[in-house]
Amino acid sequence: xxxxxxxxxxxxxxxxxxxxxxxxxxxxxxxxxxxxxxxxxxxxxxxxxxxxxxxxxxxxxxxxxxxxxxxxxxxxxxxxxxxxxxxxxxxxxxxxxxxxxxxxxxxxxxxxxxxxxxxxxxxxxxxxxxxxxxxxxxxxxxxxxxxxxxxxxxxxxxxxxxxxxxxxxxxxxxxx
Amino acid sequence: xxxxxxxxxxxxxxxxxxxxxxxxxxxxxxxxxxxxxxxxxxxxxxxxxxxxxxxxxxxxxxxxxxxxxxxxxxxxxxxxxxxxxxxxxxxxxxxxxxxxxxxxxxxxxxxxxxxxxxxxxxxxxxxxxxxxxxxxxxxxxxxxxxxxxxxxxxxxxxxxxxxxxxxxxxxxxxxxxxxxxxxxxxxxxxxxxxxxxxxxxxxxxxxxxxxxxxxxxxxxxxxxxxxxxxxxxxxxxxxxxxxxxxxxxxxxxxxxxxxxxxxxxxxxxxxxxxxxxxxxxxxxxxxxxxxxxxxxxxxxxxxxxxxxxxxxxxxxxxxxxxxxxxxxxxxxxxxxxxxxxxxxxxxxxxxxxxxxxxxxxxxxxxxxxxxxxxxxxxxxxxxxxxxxxxxxxxxxxxxxxxxxxxxxxxxxxxxxxxxxxxxxxxxxxxxxxxxxxxx
Ligand code: FES
Ligand SMILES: [Fe+2]
Numbered sequence: 001x002x003x004x005x006x007x008x009x010x011x012x013x014x015x016x017x018x019x020x021x022x023x024x025x026x027x028x029x030x031x032x033x034x035x036x037x038x039x040x041x042x043x044x045x046x047x048x049x050x051x052x053x054x055x056x057x058x059x060x061x062x063x064x065x066x067x068x069x070x071x072x073x074x075x076x077x078x079x080x081x082x083x084x085x086x087x088x089x090x091x092x093x094x095x096x097x098x099x100x101x102x103x104x105x106x107x108x109x110x111x112x113x114x115x116x117x118x119x120x121x122x123x124x125x126x127x128x129x130x131x132x133x134x135x136x137x138x139x140x141x142x143x144x145x146x147x148x149x150x151x152x153x154x155x156x157x158x159x160x161x162x163x164x165x166x167x168x169x170x171x172x173x174x175x176x
Numbered sequence: 177x178x179x180x181x182x183x184x185x186x187x188x189x190x191x192x193x194x195x196x197x198x199x200x201x202x203x204x205x206x207x208x209x210x211x212x213x214x215x216x217x218x219x220x221x222x223x224x225x226x227x228x229x230x231x232x233x234x235x236x237x238x239x240x241x242x243x244x245x246x247x248x249x250x251x252x253x254x255x256x257x258x259x260x261x262x263x264x265x266x267x268x269x270x271x272x273x274x275x276x277x278x279x280x281x282x283x284x285x286x287x288x289x290x291x292x293x294x295x296x297x298x299x300x301x302x303x304x305x306x307x308x309x310x311x312x313x314x315x316x317x318x319x320x321x322x323x324x325x326x327x328x329x330x331x332x333x334x335x336x337x338x339x340x341x342x343x344x345x346x347x348x349x350x351x352x353x354x355x356x357x358x359x360x361x362x363x364x365x366x367x368x369x370x371x372x373x374x375x376x377x378x379x380x381x382x383x384x385x386x387x388x389x390x391x392x393x394x395x396x397x398x399x400x401x402x403x404x405x406x407x408x409x410x411x412x413x414x415x416x417x418x419x420x421x422x423x424x425x426x427x428x429x430x431x432x433x434x435x436x437x438x439x440x441x442x443x444x445x446x447x448x449x450x451x452x453x454x455x456x457x458x459x460x461x462x463x464x465x466x467x468x469x470x471x472x473x474x475x476x477x478x479x480x481x482x483x484x485x486x487x488x489x490x491x492x493x494x495x496x497x498x499x500x501x502x503x504x505x506x507x508x509x510x511x512x513x514x515x516x517x518x519x520x521x522x523x524x525x526x527x528x529x530x531x532x533x534x535x536x537x538x539x540x541x542x543x544x545x546x547x548x549x550x551x552x553x554x555x556x557x558x559x560x561x562x563x564x565x566x567x568x569x570x571x572x573x574x575x576x577x578x579x580x581x582x583x584x585x586x587x588x589x590x591x592x593x594x595x596x597x598x599x600x601x602x603x604x605x606x607x608x609x610x611x612x613x614x615x
Contacts, residue, residue, distance in 0.1 A: 080422075085398075087401060088398075090553070091395065173552055
C-alpha cells in the first residue's frame with residue numbers, strides 16, 4: 001500500500017499543483033457518477049486499452065498477476081461483466097443494485113512533468129442498496145492515470161477494501 | 177443440545193421427495209450437527225496449509241471450533257480450540273504460528289503442539305491435595321477423537337468410532353486421486369488462503385446445486401452469453417484463440433441436450449460425482465507441454481489414463497465439493513438452517529508448468545471469487561429457495577426426475593441421464609440414515 005508519508009507537501013503548493021489536483025478530483029468524481037449511474041460504456045471508456053481494474057485480497061499484496069484477487073480484469077473481461085449485468089436474464093440483478101460513491105482525501109503521490117501522468121490515492125465510501133438491504137464498502141483507491149488529449153485515462157485502478165480478507169455475503173456484482 | 181423427543185426425523189425423507197423442514201427447521205438443523213457433522217468425517221484442511229511446526233489454521237466442525245496445527249515432529253494434529261483451564265479460545269486469529277507450543281493469553285497455561293499440558297505458572301504446591309492431576313486428559317487440550325489424512329487432505333471425526341477414512345470415502349476417493357495424479361510429481365500444494373462466502377441458505381441446497389446439470393444453462397445464461405460474445409470479438413480482433421477462461425464461462429450455455437448426456441454416480445454415505453463437460457485438453461502449446469511432462473513422469477499409458485479422467489465435481493458428503501481437474505475445493509461449514517459458510521481453496525499441481533496453475537487461478541477467479549459472475553446467480557437462487565421454502569404452499573421438495581430409473585450395483589447408483597435428480601436422492605438416502613442412527 002502506498003505509504004502516506006511518501007510525498008508530503010511540506011511547503012506551499014504551486015498554482016500548477018492545484019490545477020492538477022482539481023483536474024484529478026474532477027476525474028474521480030466523474031468516475032463515481034458513472035458507477036452510480038451504471039453507465040457501463042462510459043465506464044469502459046475511462047480505461048486505457050491496456051488498463052486494469054484490480055482489487056487485491058490483502059493490502060500488502062504488491063502484484064496482481066498470477067495470484068488470487070477479488071477483482072483483476074482487463075478491458076475484455078470488463079466487457080463481459082458489463083454485458084452480463086445488463087442482460088435481461090442476469091437473475092441476481094433483479095432487483096437491480098443502486099450505489100452511492102463518495103470519494104475524498106485525494107492526494108497526488110507522483111506526477112510526471114513531461115507527460116502529466118499521475119499516481120493518485122484517495123478514500124472511498126460506497127453504500128449499496130439491493131433487495132431491501134444496505135451494504136457498505138470502504139477503503140482506498142490508487143489510480144495510475146495516463147494524461148491524454150481527451151483527459152485522464154486509467155492504466156490501473158487499485159481498490160483496497162478494508163475487509164478484503166473477510167467473509168462476503170453475496171457477491172460484489174460490479175466495480176466498487 | 178436438542179431434546180431427543182422434540183423431533184421425529186422419520187418421514188421427512190421419501191425416495192423421491194423430501195419435507196421442507198429438512199431445510200428450514202431449527203431442530204432439524206441441531207440434529208444434523210449432532211448426528212451428521214459431529215459423527216462423520218469432516219474435511220479440516222490440507223497438510224501443506226501448515227508447512228512448519230507451530231503453523232496453524234482454525235476451522236469449524238459442526239458447532240465446534242477446531243485447530244489444525246503442524247506438530248513438532250512430522251504430522252499434524254486436530255485439536256479443539258479451547259483452554260482446559262477456564263475455557264478460553266487458544267487461537268484467536270484465523271491462522272498463524274504459535275512457535276513451539278500454545279500459550280493461553282488469559283493465565284498463561286502452556287501446551288505442546290500435540291495439545292498436551294506443558295506448564296502452569298507458579299504451580300508448585302498450588303494443586304496439592306486437589307483433584308487436579310497433570311496426566312488427567314481433562315487438563316490437556318482435547319484432540320479430535322479421530323483424525324486421518326489421504327494424500328495430504330486432512331479429515332477429522334468427533335465420534336470415537338466409525339468406518340475408517342478410506343472405507344468411508346469409497347468411490348469418492350477419486351476426487352483426491354484425480355487431483356493429485358494430475359501433478360507430474362503426484363502431489364498438490366495448497367495456495368495458502370481461501371475465499372470465504374456466506375450463503376444465506378441451507379447447506380444442502382449448495383451441495384445439491386453442485387451436481388445439478390439442469391440449472392447451468394438457465395441460471396448462468398447471462399454470463400455464458402456475454403462471455404461468448406466477447407470471446408468471438410477477441411477471435412475476430414486478434415485472429416487467435418481467446419484464452420481458455422472465456423471458454424470456462426461460455427461453456428455454461430451448453431444446451432440441455434448435452435448436459436443430459438453427462439453421467440452422475442452416487443456412492444454410499446451420500447458421496448456423488450458429476451462428469452465433466454468443459455473438455456480441458458486444448459491443443460495449445462502450454463497444455464501440450466504439460467501433457468508431455470505427464471508422460472515423462474508416468475509413462476504413456478498411465479498418463480493417458482490420468483488425463484482422460486473426466487470429472488466436474490465430486491461431493492464428499494457432507495462437507496466438501498471437489499473440482500479435481502481445476503484443483504479447487506469448497507468446504508461447507510453450516511452456521512444455521514439459513515446460513516452456510518463456504519471456504520473456497522485452490523491448489524498447485526507440483527511439477528506442472530506455470531500456465532496450468534494459471535488455468536486453475538482463472539477458474540478460481542471467474543467462478544469462485546467474491547466478484548464471481550457465475551456463483552452470483554447461484555447464491556441468489558439458493559436464497560430464493562430458502563425464502564420460498566418458508567411458505568405454507570406445499571410441504572414437499574421434488575426429486576422425482578428419473579426416480580426409479582437409476583441403475584444400482586453394489587450400492588453404487590448410476591443415473592440414466594445427466595439431469596436426473598439421482599444425486600439428490602442419493603444424498604438424502606445417506607442423510608436419512610445418519611439422522612435415524614446418529615452414526
Ligand atoms: S483460561 Fe487459559 S490459562 Fe486460564
Ligand atoms: Fe451454478
